[in-house]
Amino acid sequence: MEYTKGRYSWVIRPILIVLDLFVLNVLAFYFFNFNTEKLYFFPTDFLNNKHILYIGYSFFFWLISTAFLNFYKVYRYTSLLNIIGLIVKQFLVYSFIFYAFIGVFRSLNIQAFTTFKYLVNSFLVIGLFKLLSYYLLKYYRNYLHGNVRRVVIIGKSQSAKELHQLFSLNKNLGYQIKATFGNKDFINNKGSLEDSFAYVESTKNIDEVYCSIDDFSEVELNKLVKLAEINHCNIKFLQDQKEQFTKRLKTDFYNYLPVLSIQEVSVNNDINKIIKRTFDIVFSILIIVFVMSWLTPIIFILIKLESKGPLFYKHKRNGINYKEFTCFKFRSLKQNQEKKGTYITEHDNRVTKLGKFLRRTSIDEMPQFYNVLKGDMSVVGPRPHMLSYTEDYSKKIDKYNFMFRHNVKPGITGLAQVKGYRGEVKMKEDIINRIKYDNFYIENWSLILDVKIVLQTVGNFFKGQKEAY
Structure with missing residues (x-):
């Protein structure tokens, strides 16, 4: 996770955005006589005012284009050449946007040379503001020892x-x-x-x-x-x-x-985080209300009939940025103590009869929907490992790939799991392929992919997976 620092320097970006939009619209009013013409296909006087219409148009497309080009992402280590490059790229993109405005509203009688003067003068002023803020901050750091x-x-x-x-x-x-x-x-x-x-x-x-x-x-x-x-x-x-x-x-x-x-991966940007978190909350509430509400008492009775011990098995796992959290499962073992280096193996005598069914169908994982509501996990994501296995696996594969999978919240299910890479790691290739699918999911995340993985997980519930034991 990237933490935004810099004390009060963060206010410079919104100030520059406001100044740039002000320049674009004031100079438009100066260069173009908008108010002498009407756009007759708009029924209201408000929309017939072409200057007001352009204000809305410039506001929307300026924000979209600058976000796409990272126009305002100038850092203390950014070079002057890179800043000039950003100004030139934004000039070209916004020129296309402005000429599209004229092309759509053909009733605007504006000469080509006038539009060119408007764009050049606008970006000279915008570029001046950008360079001025850049050098003022350098002066502030160098001589006043601020913004450190x-x-x-x-x-x-x-x-x-x-x-x-x-x-x-x-x-x-x-x-x-x-x-x-x-x-x-x-x-x-x-x-x-x-x-x-x-x-x-x-x-x-x-x-x-x-x-x-x-x-x-x-x-x-x-x-x-x-x-x-x-x-x-x-x-x-x-x-x-x-x-x-x-x-x-x-x-x-x-x-x-x-x-x-x-x-920073796409799934962690502000908009996608809201989308994914909303999906997690809604889906988890539905499962807890309509499934866990009646399933939990039944599982509790069956577990107590077969063996002594608690209903839930609590264990530590590594989450996003290696943060440790307590993960919940229905207890499927006769003993409730996690032992280092002891993955559950096929025909493991520690697994109860009920536990074999719970593990084969993945029902033992369902209490993790409470982890999702708490915010420690997501419905879909890389499966969290035991703390001891995190250390062991990191020695077997490329360190950069392994670190990357911890850049998102772990999931109840994931792409690696539905592809069969789950449970016991018998060979080095098992964990390598698991990490490969996890990283592919992170790099190609979409809400549709999450839904697809959930549906495949439901399908595996009925079909069963030979790796689930």
Whole structure:
């Protein structure tokens, strides 16, 4: 999860949006004599006012086009060349949008050269505002020491050294190095790489953590990710290899230095999160009210008749960003204690007779709809692993792929499960294929895909799966 930092600098974007829309419409009023003509196919006087009509048109399509081009996503490390490139691209796109407006309302009598002057002058002013805000922020950071990011650099690689030098020499970037670990030559060196974990865990005012990805094991990286999540700070990775490992890690360039961060996937953007969360809540309530309300008492009686112990089996799992949560299941084992490295195997004598049926039909997973309502899980997503298996599996497969699957909430069912990759892991290829399907789901998420997986899961309930035991 990406945490937005920067104190009050976040207000600059909405201010620039308002200024840009103001420029577009004031100059339109200046260059075009809108009020002398009427659009006769609109019945109301309000819509006959072409300037008001253009205000609405420009407002809608300006927001859409700038969002598509990330026009307002300018960061402290963004270069001047990139900003000029954004202005040029937005100029070309909005020119097409404006000429489409004229093409639709053919009664507008506007000369081509006038429209060109309008667009050029508008973008000269808009570009001036954009560059002015960019350099004012640099001045503010460099001379007034405001708008700073408090950062920690962890690692002894060449990339860590270069990043340290970049932040130290370029004060206008606004990065304040609070601590470094792993290199005695750095300022504010606080100790070894191992000491960094305690520092990140105990310090509450860190904005960003930069770590050399090759200086740590997968387990250590997972721990850093969890610590950063708990402390609401962004974690970014430095690499020395020349090749780009995966498209699943977003690459930003600080000057010429590549810095990796966990890519925000489409399922985690604001609109899709609302869609998916709404589906999760509605679907879970329907299941709890119309199924769990009568099924739970029956399961309770049957479990008590066969063996002693509680109705529910509670176990710790890794969720989004490796956050631990308590996951619920109907108890299917004679013993209720989770043992490290003991996946349920075929013909396992720990499984009760009722438990075999519950596990084969996946009914034992249904209490997890309460986890969905709590917000720890989703109806569809990568299945959560035991904490011990998270550590074991991470050693068997590519660390970047494994980290990527923890970028979304785990699910009651998932694409890997309906494809047969569930339960016991007998070979290395089993977990590799499971992660492959999980990551494919994350990269290609849609509400239709969720519904399809739910329907396939219902089908497997009646057919049964040989991997479910």
